[in-house]
Amino acid sequence: MPKSRFKVSKDSLLPERALLDQIRSQAARSGAGAVRLGIGDDCALLGLRPGEEVAVTTDLSIAGRHFRLDWHTPEVIGHRALARGLSDLAAMGARPVAAFLSLGLPEELTRHTGRHARRILAGRTWLDRFYDGLLALADLYKTPLAGGDLAQSPVALADIVLIGAVTHGKALLRTGARAGDRLYVTGCLGGAAAGLKFMAEAGPYKSGMPRSFPDKIKLALEPHLYPRPRIAQGLFLRRRGLATAAIDLSDGLSTDLAHLCAESSVAAEVDAAALPLHPSATLEQALNGGEDYELLFAAPPKAKLPRAIAGVAVTCIGRFVPARRGRPQITLLTIEGSRPLPPHGWEHFS
Amino acid sequence: MPKSRFKVSKDSLLPERALLDQIRSQAARSGAGAVRLGIGDDCALLGLRPGEEVAVTTDLSIAGRHFRLDWHTPEVIGHRALARGLSDLAAMGARPVAAFLSLGLPEELTRHTGRHARRILAGRTWLDRFYDGLLALADLYKTPLAGGDLAQSPVALADIVLIGAVTHGKALLRTGARAGDRLYVTGCLGGAAAGLKFMAEAGPYKSGMPRSFPDKIKLALEPHLYPRPRIAQGLFLRRRGLATAAIDLSDGLSTDLAHLCAESSVAAEVDAAALPLHPSATLEQALNGGEDYELLFAAPPKAKLPRAIAGVAVTCIGRFVPARRGRPQITLLTIEGSRPLPPHGWEHFS
Known part of the structure; x- marks a missing residue:
């Protein structure tokens, strides 16, 4: 098989040189300080600072499962693929070093004609x-x-690989939450699920988010189409030593908090009234909707958390308690009383 | 989407815990010295030695294009996916640190029944x-x-990511070959193409390589089914400072040598009589067959190359000459005279 980065010869979908030049020039805009050797050799070479560890995450997105060619514009699919990987780095408190992308595409998506031609603009x-x-x-x-x-x-599929760097021994893990710690979340919740629901109902709009959309609809679609990974917030928490554990919200609060509890061997209580709901979202979407890509983290009660980090709100939504036989892993506290909150992972388009 | 390494919730193909345990226990056999945090958090964490750079390569294998479910056993497909990535590290003279795997599979391949059940053995x-x-x-x-x-x-698809480490500034690049350097290759050539041809003709055998196969057939199939990446050889060449440039033979000698010449701005002459043909291979297969995963490298005329490195032969097959207008990038010298050798990339199953 072809082996230069962004591959060559008969497996390639575009002439090698043209494609490499395009990627190289576009990638150069992103700055390449740590990339000592990029596209064009058998491997890329990355430099780390002394005392840093390498953080690695891979995320596979497949048409019909993680995105839909008939709902999402190509720009949205590209944005979301990279956002998934960046969000994993954010949850470790890692700084991004470089991204790698494996793309599998039907040939027609690389041409100017064919079934998807209606989504082709300006050549x-x-x-x-x-x-x-x-x-x-x-x-x-x-x-x-x-x-x-x-x-x-x-x-169509995209496998995104993110390489990050984090000071040795200082990464935010899922295992560090202790009974007594407070539970925090960045930003607001349920917006991505609300946006997805809107899109599913409004099908004909597709996902282009035309300028003519009312502001309310734009606000509703933004979190689903253009999630913003919380890199700056993860770095802040790690550098200040504020968080004892962290995870990013990709599967939904109920599922990701269950992971955090399981890995830390603790239980959690969530205050329903404290949840920072997205203006378009229901409580159900905030609890079980996926892909908000906010950070969910634990901090000791004495830690002084700012109200916002780099312009994104930080909200205390509950606390960690000892795991006990007979106690639910997660308890939701509402004004009507308390109930167990089982993990409800998120069905995408399947 | 699910986000723990080897993902969870409703996207998962197996119950999370069972799958994680299986991978963890199997992966533990491989030793995990540099893996400070493995499967189960948002990212894996890897430690490098002081003064090392990170080498990264990704290789996407797709059913029908890079392998065939009706020709190759699952073990062969797994072996070949990893071998592709390791071979890229070998070509840089990098030591492997860790592998990451993104798998997309039809659900039936994760079950004990269905269309592929005939290839299921022992539960x-x-x-x-x-x-x-x-x-x-x-x-x-x-x-x-x-x-x-x-x-x-x-x-079915597998995207393999290899992370390696190499002393800062010492990696074997494609850009270092100089006119006057000798051209070397490890092992023998054309075996993978010969094996693939045998399989294409012998279809009914499938690729299981039963013990009852005659030794001659086993010898013919081995390079295609179970390639051995030249990690030890790449490390030897880098540590001894013997090679000025290197690439691995994944697309075939004519194509990969063209890459090396282009990146180093030189031309090359290949002595047909010196080529170490695999016993099953033709000259055509040695020149244009892909997936031999041997190392092709340049070394100064004064460099003392051993006849073999870690049990694998090293053969001088030509030399680099200045690139000149009107001179072919690669010239093949035979007893009948010389002729240009254009790159013939390799068509897999497409």
Whole structure:
């Protein structure tokens, strides 16, 4: 198989040189301080600072499961693929070093004609526009795209790999929460699920978010289409030593908090009234909706948490308690009383 | 979407705990010295030695294109997926640190029944056997599987990510070959293409390589089914400072040598009579067949190359000459005279 980064020869979907030049020039915008050797050799080479560990995460997105070609624009699919990986780095308190992308695409998505041609604007292919979305977010987070792979595939898919760096022994793990710690969340909850529901109902709008959309609809769609990974917030928490454990909210509060509890061997109580709901979201969406990509973290009661970090609100939504036989892993406290909150993972498009 | 390494909740193909335990125990066999945090958090954490750079490579394998479910056993597909990535590290002279795997699979490949049930042995699923093949090679190369992703997909696919380490500034690049350098190759050539041709013709044998196969057929199939990445050889060349440039042979000699020449701005002459042909291979297969995963490298004329490195032969097959207008990038010298050798990338199953 072809082996240069963004591959060559007969497996390639575009002429090698043209594609490499395009990626190189777009990636260069993201700055490449740590990338000592990028696209074009057998491996990329990355430099870390002394005393740092490497953080690695991979996230696979597949058409029909994690995105829909008939709902999402190519830019949105590119943005969301990278956002998933960046959010994993944020949850460790890691700084992004570089991204790698393996793409499998039906050939028609790399051409200017075919079934998806109606989504082609200004002579740009689906693939061009996918890179636009991904590289715009990469720019914003100063994360160069340093390599990847490209192959023809009957189904569109993107596997994103994020390489980050974190001071040795200082990463925010899932295992550090202790009974007595407070439970915090960044930003607001349920917005992505509310936006997805809106899209499912409004099908014909597709996901382009035209300028003509009312502001209310834009507000509702934004968290689903253009999530903002909480890199700055994760770095702040780690550097200040404020959090004892962290996870990012990709599966939904009930599921991700269950992971945090299980890994830390504690239980948790959530105050329903304290939850920072997105203006479009229901309580159900805030509890069980996925893909908010906010940080959920534990901090000791004495820790002085700011009300906001880098412009994003920080809210105390509960506390950790000892895990005991017969006690639910997560208890939801409401004005009507308390009830167990079982993990409800999120069905995407399946 | 689910986000623990080897993912959870409703996207998962197996119950989380059972799958995690299986991977963790199998991966533990590979040793995990540099893996400070493996499967189960938002990211894996890897430690490097002082003065080392991170080498990263990703390789996407898709059913019908890079492997065939009706030709290759799950073990072979797992072995080959990891071998592709390890070979990229070998070509940089990097030592493997950890592997990450994103798998997309039709649900039936994770069950004990269905269309592929005939390939299920002793109660093991296709997925179990895929891991057997991958982890056996990971064992051999002391490369722990430290994370990944798993999702349902209409087409089977595996994206393998290899993280390696190499002394800062010492990696074997594609850019260092100089006119006057000799051209070397490890092992023998054309074996993988010969094995693939045999399989294409012998279809009914499938790729299980039963013990009843005659030795000659086993010898012919081995390079295609179970390639051995040249990690030890790459490390030897880098540590001794013997090579000025290197690439691994994944697309075939004519194509990969063209990459090396282009990146180093030189031309090359290849002595046909010097090529170490695999006993089953033709000259055509040695020149243009892909997936031999041997190392192709440049060394100064004064460098003293051993005849073999870690049991694998090293053969001088030509030399680098200045690139000149009108001169072919690669010239093949035979007893009948010389002719240009254009790159012939390799068509897999497409």
